[in-house]
Amino acid sequence: MPMHFKESQLAARIQPSQTVALTGLVAELRRHGKDIIDLGAGEPDFDTPEPVRQAAITAIQKGKTKYTPNTGTLALREAIAANLQKEYGAVYQPNEIIVSNGAKQSVFNAILAICNPGDEVILPAPYWVSYPEQIRMAGATIMTVVNPDYDEFKLTPARLRVAISSKTKLLILNSPANPTGTVYTTDELHALVDIIRQHEFFVLADEIYIKLIYDSVATTSLCAFPEIRDRLILVNGFSKAYAMTGWRLGFAAAPTPIVKVMDKIQSHTTSNACSISQEAGLAAIAGNQDAIAMMRQKFDERRRFVCDRLAQMPGIALRLPKGAFYVFINVGELLGRHANGKKMNTADDICKYLVENAGVALVAGEAFGSHLHVRLSYATDMKTLHEAMQRLEKAFGEMVG
Numbered sequence: 001m002p003m004h005f006k007e008s009q010l011a012a013r014i015q016p017s018q019t020v021a022l023t024g025l026v027a028e029l030r031r032h033g034k035d036i037i038d039l040g041a042g043e044p045d046f047d048t049p050e051p052v053r054q055a056a057i058t059a060i061q062k063g064k065t066k067y068t069p070n071t072g073t074l075a076l077r078e079a080i081a082a083n084l085q086k087e088y089g090a091v092y093q094p095n096e097i098i099v100s101n102g103a104k105q106s107v108f109n110a111i112l113a114i115c116n117p118g119d120e121v122i123l124p125a126p127y128w129v130s131y132p133e134q135i136r137m138a139g140a141t142i143m144t145v146v147n148p149d150y151d152e153f154k155l156t157p158a159r160l161r162v163a164i165s166s167k168t169k170l171l172i173l174n175s176p177a178n179p180t181g182t183v184y185t186t187d188e189l190h191a192l193v194d195i196i197r198q199h200e201f202f203v204l205a206d207e208i209y210i211k212l213i214y215d216s217v218a219t220t221s222l223c224a225f226p227e228i229r230d231r232l233i234l235v236n237g238f239s240k241a242y243a244m245t246g247w248r249l250g251f252a253a254a255p256t257p258i259v260k261v262m263d264k265i266q267s268h269t270t271s272n273a274c275s276i277s278q279e280a281g282l283a284a285i286a287g288n289q290d291a292i293a294m295m296r297q298k299f300d301e302r303r304r305f306v307c308d309r310l311a312q313m314p315g316i317a318l319r320l321p322k323g324a325f326y327v328f329i330n331v332g333e334l335l336g337r338h339a340n341g342k343k344m345n346t347a348d349d350i351c352k353y354l355v356e357n358a359g360v361a362l363v364a365g366e367a368f369g370s371h372l373h374v375r376l377s378y379a380t381d382m383k384t385l386h387e388a389m390q391r392l393e394k395a396f397g398e399m400v401g
């Protein structure tokens with residue numbers, strides 16, 4: 001009798017990542033000869049800085065190819081701790097830091113370490129695609145808090161207060177945010193911290209884009225607030241700021257009891273992050289930061305260009321994002337319109353039309369918790385962005401009545 005496969009209950013609770021699926025669709029269309037500009041991917045187009053690559057080559061040549069401690073090499077954890085102290089005045093010991101295979105794993109380790117079935121996790125929307133699925137895998141309950149455009153998509157103290165219940169176990173805060181580029185100011189963080197410290201739940205601060213902030217916004221890390229140190233899990237990594245997405249290197253800083261449990265979970269899933277990547281990460285964080293400044297400046301130029309052009313296009317609305325490398329475009333006015341005889345009922349329909357007819361791949365907002373938006377990543381060169389803007393202008397103009 002043929003073997004019957006039915007996915008596990010855990011797997012059935014979650015959806016595949018739409019951003020990863022889009023990358024697959026773009027590859028498929030390109031294989032069929034279509035000229036697609038991919039503004040869907042969430043990764044810098046830059047090469048990893050040369051000294052970082054060199055450090056990895058040296059690591060291989062020196063035979064640093066064995067298992068490391070599960071939580072990462074002491075040298076890397078010390079460098080991370082030194083960096084948190086230098087940048088935010090936060091004091092962490094190396095045993096309060098765990099290095100993982102990307103920030104994504106750190107987020108998942110933290111959720112698994114903290115949440116039980118029935119616990120509530122407050123998730124401000126729009127949100128990064130993996131948070132809800134990771135919360136579901138942990139069996140916890142998602143308490144989505146919708147934050148509209150006119151509030152710059154920010155969780156306000158009032159909305160946080162309403163979301164808190166006796167079952168709240170964790171709040172996820174992502175600043176700068178994916179997909180909106182929203183950055184909370186120091187004052188706004190202060191106001192949230194004032195509420196958080198009066199309750200008993202943990203806070204997962206995903207600050208993977210914190211080195212990509214524009215317009216000199218006055219902000220800081222949540223680790224700069226000692227009053228919530230006992231309940232904070234800070235997540236950061238190397239992927240975005242150092243153009244190291246493929247190296248799979250991230251970390252979390254948290255009180256030792258939490259790190260110990262994350263260590264236990266990681267020790268039975270992946271073990272340590274790649275030894276060579278850790279040597280590269282050490283060179284990235286401890287070395288000269290000029291490459292970051294150069295990349296940030298290029299992202300800033302692209303941000304301004306893309307937002308200026310988009311602001312003139314028909315049927316869409318946007319806010320100038322203050323961080324990361326995304327624009328979250330409101331396409332609400334286009335819903336219900338037609339193009340090439342097709343009705344645009346959802347943001348997903350608009351994205352399908354754009355990729356198939358204009359050759360531009362964007363991600364529909366549904367995966368980020370908004371039915372009114374699409375996400376554009378400007379992490380690509382100016383020539384490509386010029387062409388993309390031309391194509392988008394034409395395509396949006398075709399969506400009529």
Ligand SMILES: Cc1ncc(COP(=O)(O)O)c(C=O)c1O
Nearest residue numbers: 042102103104128178237239250
């Ligand atoms: C908000 C956010 N957190 C975490 C990650 C994961 O980063 P990493 O590639 O280091 O796993 C991403 C990547 O897209 C992200 O946007």
